[in-house]
Amino acid sequence: MAQGEAFTSADGLAGLTAYDRTGEKIGSVEQVYLDDRTGRPEWVTVKTGLFGMKQSFVPLTGARRQEDQLHVAATKEAVKEAPRVDADQHLEPGEEQDLYTHYGLTRPGGAQTRTAPAAGGRDRAGTAGMAGTAGMAGAGAGMGAGDGRKAGAREFATRSAAGDDSKDEMVRSEERLRVGTEEQEVGHARLRKVVVTEDVKTSVPISHEEVRVVREPIREGDRMRADIGEAETEVTLHAEKAVTRKETVPVERVRLETEKVTETQEISDTVRKEQIEFDDAKGERGAKGEAWRDRKQGPRH
Numbered sequence: 001m002a003q004g005e006a007f008t009s010a011d012g013l014a015g016l017t018a019y020d021r022t023g024e025k026i027g028s029v030e031q032v033y034l035d036d037r038t039g040r041p042e043w044v045t046v047k048t049g050l051f052g053m054k055q056s057f058v059p060l061t062g063a064r065r066q067e068d069q070l071h072v073a074a075t076k077e078a079v080k081e082a083p084r085v086d087a088d089q090h091l092e093p094g095e096e097q098d099l100y101t102h103y104g105l106t107r108p109g110g111a112q113t114r115t116a117p118a119a120g121g122r123d124r125a126g127t128a129g130m131a132g133t134a135g136m137a138g139a140g141a142g143m144g145a146g147d148g149r150k151a152g153a154r155e156f157a158t159r160s161a162a163g164d165d166s167k168d169e170m171v172r173s174e175e176r177l178r179v180g181t182e183e184q185e186v187g188h189a190r191l192r193k194v195v196v197t198e199d200v201k202t203s204v205p206i207s208h209e210e211v212r213v214v215r216e217p218i219r220e221g222d223r224m225r226a227d228i229g230e231a232e233t234e235v236t237l238h239a240e241k242a243v244t245r246k247e248t249v250p251v252e253r254v255r256l257e258t259e260k261v262t263e264t265q266e267i268s269d270t271v272r273k274e275q276i277e278f279d280d281a282k283g284e285r286g287a288k289g290e291a292w293r294d295r296k297q298g299p300r301h
Helices: 076-080 093-104 155-161 288-297
Strands: 017-019 025-035 041-048 054-061 062-065 069-071 115-117
Touching: 025 054, 025 076, 041 076, 054 076, 054 093
Parallel strands: 017 069
Antiparallel strands: 017 025, 025 041, 025 115, 041 054, 062 069
16 A cells, blocks of 8 residues: 555554554554544554553554555654553544644544444454444444444434534533653752862881990900090981871772652642533523433433
8 A cells, every 4th residue: 555545444454563654663553443434444553562551542644554564654752652542442532633633633624523443453353333433332243344323323323423513412521631741950960079188197206316425444454555645536326307208099989870769749730621501491401511411312432
């Protein structure tokens, strides 16, 4: 399939090995998601993360298939950082828009239709009806990629699949708080050495010579020459003197190391959500929010 050509069928996509635009391996394709309106494949989920425990949504825009490989236009890093979306249920318009925004893409045609996982994914083999608008409607006979209806599906879901602008419904939205982390510089640590002086005292023994007069009597029989007159003699005296010298020697290695310390920080913020109010034919205002919607329209798909 040529670069940029749209995929018309989900056949054979599940089980391929996905590679990013630089040729780096991302992971294996697990599920294929079809557009409810056209029945064409729009997204695939790829196993990423440690031990392949996470499934990330990857757009098929600009993707091409080459034998058992699926080459996508996104980078591996972008796929790993894609918004977390439950890969086992319908892809709602708001979730799909978050994914398009993350990948820097514009939704084809500008329409916002829900996207459902196709039947026959690797982890959902044998599950029927997953290509229909009702999404998780249940097991039964399998449907084609373009069939948006299933026997027993709720009427309001069947109308949504038609893709027209219905005047008897509205979309309720709410904000969700997504918290992440980013690394930033908070300071610098410097290691510097300077020269200082200190007084050192030590003791060292030194010696010197002193002179003293020693007198010895001459005994009879000692042959000594006796002269009367003036005479003089001298002796050289020695003494030790303390001297100092200095030498430079290495005594210690000093370096800087960083240690990462993790602490838990509580984050709080304010998010907005919409509530639905209704007025019945008698002009009485009804209940708000989730309880009324569940009572009047059934479970959300």
